[in-house]
Amino acid sequence: MKEIKNWYIHIDFDSFFATVEQQANPRLRGKPIGVTGGDRLTRTVIGAASIEAKARGVKTAMRIPEALKICPDLILVRGDSYKYMEINKRFLNILKSYTDKMEVFSIDEVFLEIESSRLSLEFSAIDPDSRLLTLATDIKERVQQEGGEWLSVSIGISYNKMLAKLAGSMYKPNGLVGIMDQDSAIQILDQIELDDVCGIGLRIKARLNNMGIYTFKDLREVPLQNLLASFKSYGQVLYNFARGIDERPVVPYFEKEEVKSVGHRHTISKDVSTAAEIKQYLLKLSEMVxxxxxxxxxxxKTISLWYRAAFNQAYFQETGSKFYGEGMQSTVLYTNDxxxxxxxxxxxFRKIWTDEPIRMIGISVSNLKPATPATLSLLDDVKRREVITRALDNINNRYGEFTLQRGVLLTSAKLKRMPNSFMSDRRFRI
Ligand SMILES: [Mg+2]
Structure with a gap:
């Protein structure tokens, strides 16, 4: 058995949304609670159930009347994304201190990759198992110290990501399981269902079943080329999984500055002076945003509107600047409509526009928060993860797009606030 260079650690909050609510409100602790979404749609189903509620048979995405039939004393709590984001922030800060190879898998799940050599420096115990144990215990303690005593995480440790996640799912809540070598990995794989491994969903399982493959043992007997023929490149992944092999790296999540606003602006090819025309542009931009x-x-909840007037000779002569521009911020209830x-x-726009022709108009939404996280929990686990990961990716990948908007709108040097009579509306110059 070759020496293990890197260890992978999967850390997953136990019943995240519900436990965070119980942490915030001690009267909910030890009781079956169901977290519901904030909007009309998600208020009719259980978005997340506490450990106590799960023990009574309440499941995620169960309709509320059904959940109450099974568990009449179920306490319903409206989900609050601020709390979840705050705990998530503290959680990531703790984990960042162990390694910079950290992959944010979902709001409550993270992979760490730690070099064996670093491990021996930081934890002086003699054998690798107890050094990993020290590390895991350390993480568990810090989560409680900095997040709250009611919170707990389950930790899985192994020599690759797939097995670390599998290990983490084997004992919950407050679990700590290590799969320390390939022999143990194969032993465990041969006792579980195909779809117990993250990466084999119900559809892939059904296709495998159709090929007469029901266990990882069966899967190991299928030649690689057959898997490649049926699953294309994913055939290699399945071939590896059956052998406890997973070469996927931890994809570090580089913390970029949070997206502060989402906006669009449009420079119109001609000067526009009728309200009806401007309305069309603004409607289109609003839909895009x-x-x-x-x-x-x-x-x-903050809507910023700004426009630039068409070139005006008199204004230019008076001020030396070519275009006159103005904007206004207003506050609404949280929306993405x-x-x-x-x-x-x-x-x-109607408040600040003085009927002059305009050349550019822009609108943006800032003061952002995640839309009801309970909505995410309604999707099945894998899909939910995909959604969250994709959301993070988008934010990271497309950050560049926002810099221009932010430059125009948010650089305080360019932005002169002018007081006005409207309570929440603020005028600014661009
Ligand atoms: Mg979890």
């Missing part, structure tokens, strides 16, 4: 917010699963964004923007 709303779509992007929804794609990122965000909603915001195109019509609501448009309505707020249009109202601002």
């Amino acid at each position: 709303a779509r992007r917010l929804r794609a990122k699963n965000l909603e915001g 195109g019509m609501e964004i448009f309505n707020a923007g249009w109202k601002s």
